[in-house]
Amino acid sequence: MGKARDVAVIIASLRRESFTRKLAMAMMRIAPPSIALDIVEIRDLPMYDQDLETDVPAKEWVSFRERIKRCDAILFATPEYNRSVPGCLKNAVDVGSRPGGHGVFAGKPGAIVSVTPFGLGAFGANHHLRQALVYVDVLTMAQPEAYVSQAADLVDENFGITKESSREFLKKFLEAFAAWIELTRKR
Numbered sequence: 684m685g686k687a688r689d690v691a692v693i694i695a696s697l698r699r700e701s702f703t704r705k706l707a708m709a710m711m712r713i714a715p716p717s718i719a720l721d722i723v724e725i726r727d728l729p730m731y732d733q734d735l736e737t738d739v740p741a742k743e744w745v746s747f748r749e750r751i752k753r754c755d756a757i758l759f760a761t762p763e764y765n766r767s768v769p770g771c772l773k774n775a776v777d778v779g780s781r782p783g784g785h786g787v788f789a790g791k792p793g794a795i796v797s798v799t800p801f802g803l804g805a806f807g808a809n810h811h812l813r814q815a816l817v818y819v820d821v822l823t824m825a826q827p828e829a830y831v832s833q834a835a836d837l838v839d840e841n842f843g844i845t846k847e848s849s850r851e852f853l854k855k856f857l858e859a860f861a862a863w864i865e866l867t868r869k870r
């Protein structure tokens with residue numbers, strides 16, 4: 684087998700005890716060996732401001748853009764805020780999409796896992812994100828879709844997924860993503 688594909692994982696929660704982060708960490712442990720998941724932090728990205736898009740943009744923007752440019756694919760793990768995505772994720776998408784014509788997401792395969800502690804939720808975040816990703820030209824995997832509900836007790840202290848059906852589903856989701864990366868990889 685060749686080198687594992689480098690998958691940047693963007694987690695759209697800044698909360699210390701984030702269920703979404705715990706789930707992403709758990710997914711790192713069950714991913715197939717053909718993909719290597721690496722968390723790319725978005726906490727320190729300054730809010731996108733076109734006035735700062737100079738010859739010397741913010742160093743956090745530059746390193747984020749360089750990291751995304753280097754990766755083979757992106758996994759977005761997001762909670763749902765007000766039936767959409769948290770602002771930190773939208774900001775990261777905006778930062779990576781500029782300057783116009785030089786966005787770093789273009790052509791990259793992507794997948795979304797959206798998370799809620801409730802029984803119902805995570806659809807709005809998932810589909811709002813898909814809408815933005817179309818514009819920045821991420822090749823987002825259509826199926827399987829991953830809406831994770833009842834997330835509060837899903838991951839134990841060792842980042843194991845406590846519910847077998849969810850563990851098996853997420854394993855299959857990651858295997859499908861690995862196959863999607865091979866199918867769509869452009870660069």
Ligand SMILES: Cc1cc2nc3c(=O)[nH]c(=O)nc-3n(C[C@H](O)[C@H](O)[C@H](O)COP(=O)(O)O)c2cc1C
Binds near residue numbers: 696698700702767804
């Ligand atoms: C501003 C805000 C808006 C929220 N809106 C939703 C929502 O639309 N749907 C939902 O399922 N949960 C919503 N929640 C609850 C979150 O799902 C919950 O806080 C969750 O723990 C956030 O994910 P995290 O644990 O990864 O930080 C909202 C929470 C906040 C703070």
